[in-house]
Amino acid sequence: MTTLSATQQHIEALSRVFHDPDTAPVVYSFLLRYGRPFTPVKAAETGTQRLGHCYLNAIKFTGGATRYCEGFAISANLFPMPHAWNTIDGLACTDPTWEDGADYFGVAFTHAFRNDFSSRTGLTSIFEGLYALRGMRKPAILKYLESGIQTF
Secondary structure (H helix, E strand, O other): OOOOOHHHHHHHHHHHOOOOOOOOOHHHHHHHHHOEEEEEOOOOOOOOOOOOOHHHHHHHOOEOOEEEEEEEEEEOOOOOEEEEEEEOOOOEEEOOOOOOEEEEEEEEEOHHHHHHHHHHHOOOOOOOOHHHHOOOOHHHHHHHHHOOEOOO
């Protein structure tokens, strides 16, 4: 039996609010299928950027081998909340926004997908910006998101 982190439990609880998995918000379906835990590690940029701007902060440090990640995380004993961070290996993460981040759960995206999403929508957050794709049906949005998953 697998023990779920507080963040994973939070996402599962949110998804259960919707009795029909086909009507659950795309982000929960996607995260439950493809999300994974990330272990925070300290880096030079950890906690150095402006609070409340995690998406822009993570984008700022994305490039080369460093990938943009998005999902949910916990900081300062708060409840899991939407957040963005970076990874190099798909296992460990660095967070330019929070010094005390913990329990990260999400997905790493390719540079090409991250750039395409921003160009297509004009938005920084992938998951919070999915409303900009409202002309697409859920299966098409899931397929689009799947195309952006970074493999390691």
